[in-house]
Amino acid sequence: MNGDGILDVQDLSISLIGEGAPVGATDKVSFSIGRGEVFGLVGESGCGKSLCALAIAGLLRAPMAVTGGRMMFEGRDLNTLTPSALRALRGNRISMIFQEPMTALNPLMTVGDQIGEMFVLHRGLGARAARMKAIEALEQVQVSSPERRINAYPHQLSGGMRQRVMIAIALACDPALLIADEPTTALDVTIQAEIVELVLDLCRAKGTAVMMISHDLGLVARICNRVAVMYAGQIVEERNAGAIFTVPAHPYTRGLVEALPRLGRRLERGQERLAEIGGVVPALRDFPTGCRFAPRCARATAACAVPPTILALSDGDQVRCVHHV
Amino acid sequence: MSDPNELLTIQGLKVHYTIGSGWRGRPTAVKAVDGLDLHLRAGECLGLVGESGCGKSSVAQAILGLVPATAGRVTLDGHEITGPRKVDPMQLARSAQMVFQDPMSSLNPRQTIRQILSGPLRLHGMADRDERAHRVTEMLRMVGMKPDAADRMPHAFSGGQRQRLCIARALIVRPRLVICDEPVSALDVSIRAQIINLLLDLKTELGIALLLISHDLGVVEHMSDRIAVMYLGRIVEEGGWRQIFTAPAHPYTRALISAIPDPMHRDRVPARLSGEIPSALSPPPGCAFHPRCPVALPACRTGAAPDFTPTGPDHRARCHLIEVPAHA
């Protein structure tokens, strides 16, 4: 796509390789993220959004494997990189933060050592210099008295504090891309807003692009520039974030917006019945042929038995539905 | 308060846990719930809101008799739950039941749905064999499941279906109160509406009262008739849902509401609430919220915690500053 993109994913297919034929977990996922852009990838559990993130970071593990497509990061094809080249990239140019910071941090190392490690590994700094940088990094994520906190172990910190440490580690080397996989889901609402703003502020300052992965359409719609909605391994809609919540095009996105009891909705419209999306989220092996959302879709017709192609809307927006709004 | 419709009354409830027992350390009391007042009318949905660690779950466990109350009085459906004259646990089980957050671990994986649903009926001697089978089928229908679900094992069902089954189990002994602890937050977003609608339908159909424990204010607003906001073991504000959301009286309630991002108004940046909830091991003196309060006065930092100040019919809050506008 356009030349200023730092990440360009084309037709990414990830499959479950096991006994028998490979089972497609994602189907030709394409998107691109521009320099400094905040891009949202939204979907429910099992839709393949986290798999895409892991594939980009080169962290996909058996039985999952990339079976097709291209991931160009800063002009280099991530699929062709050697493991050592990928390691040099990870934590340095691409970094990740996860949902549960407790399991992502090493419980036996002080947070200072864990942040400093990044500078030792990717910047070749000595222990003393790395420590100074670690204090600086903790300061950036607004941890109070960082000289003292640097000697703390993860279990001595609260959940919000641990997530700040994770952010400090991830952004230590000023990466070009930060992949944030449900970074606030495990946190309290009051802390969530704070953490999200922190990530956005820091990335804006460092020119880091953010790939925000979430099940929370409301959060993503508010903070991102562009949003892609995934369902059953496919991107079903990619939109300007301003439009995705107010005028969703795909029946699935529309369903999600309608089904959510959004704050203030009852004041506006009373305690009406929530619009349900019937049925259940299909499991990996049971992805429907044709339009994958058709079995749960109120607008489905005979035409939906054929897999729909991606239709271009205005402004580079795209939707995968013949009955889009 | 002597409302004839009152189903649950909690007065001055304290639940303190002792940690660090034996020779390993000095025992310390964690004041999970510390002087909580709450009341819930029959057929009403009360939303209990608060951050993790504020003691919400301890309240639920105390109502169900799963943890002993350190002090205070809990009355449910005319029965004393605490103190020396406390009700038989079997009677309590027929009055209050619970639906948990994670439906995956809430059903015994080694029992069929029929065993899970009819076991309580047998325990409580509520029906003979034929009647039990009938009640199981009837209950499954009420929660939107087919009768053939009865003879399958829990692993055959998806998260949303399991939550329906959990609701069925809670309702099978026909309790008057169902405590729902984050009933939808472990579910897929597209499934949540189904469960929310189901709970509200059952509330109307059976006249059960719901105690909805949640941090999702959108869900709380949608489902609740009344709302209580909890902070560090106490209720800091309670009132009708409309009052809480249109005219929140406590600064904490205001902060909670404004922390929610509004996807419809992308330019409105959510308010930040500085700091995190203090530990229940060492609650701050004075008003427990003062270290995080944007409008705290020196008076809030010392002395006793503020008492409830009525701010309208059936609406009250614990804050020193509520009367300030009246004096100004």
Add this chain to the structure above:
Amino acid sequence: MKAGANLYLGGGIILSVTLLAICAPLLAPYHPVTSANLMYAEEPPGAAFWMGTDEQGRDILSRILYGARISLFIGLAVQVMNTIIGVSLGLSAGYIGGWWDEAVQGLTNLMLSIPTIVFALALMAVLGPGLLSLLIALGMTDWAYSCRISRAQVLTQKSLNYVQSARTMGFGPVHVMFRELLPNIGGPLIVVATMGIGSAIMAEAALSFLGLGVVPPAPSWGGMLSSAREQLMVAPWVAIFPGLALFLTVLGFNLLGDGLRDSLDPQGRGRK
């Protein structure tokens, strides 16, 4: 697949030994005790006596076949006792907690710090030799592992909501422990119990070897090994065949336990 191999090999061995033990009266060419005839003492293996004879001229094959009945019976009975004691203590300690948990843990550590065989020896010395005292001695000494495993399992399971909801429903502790928890911790316990049968058979052999187990002339593998000691140089078959039977049976139980562990593993179960 290795897991499957262990399961089938172990299961096969145990099934064969069990069948042989059950059919001993049909299969044994001679009576295990009354066939003593000094004329045929210490015959090497041959056409008449496939595994040779012992110092009293008794057919070793017949004695091994009948000995299998004793070994299997003791192994099973001892392990049933151990499992009942261990699971009851572990389940209640994990579920009830508090002082009871501390007491049970103390007792468990005490049992683990004394070698089973020494403790059993001491008990046997008090009770005197014989089958019943052997069962009591072994059945009360080797429950520590079942206890520990059931306690650890209960600790992880009891915080799960299905246990909470059973309590909420008004079910009492006995129901919760034995009807809700026990079926869910059964997997690892079966593994421990299976391997425990092997060690119980070993322990019985050891006690019989020391003359404290099954009273001669009843055929027991340990007893046979014991009386073979003196003829080890002249008639090695007297020791080799009972030893081999013991080895195969214990191996079979261990393989079966290993195989069960792999097939009961929750991750393995998910793949089904």
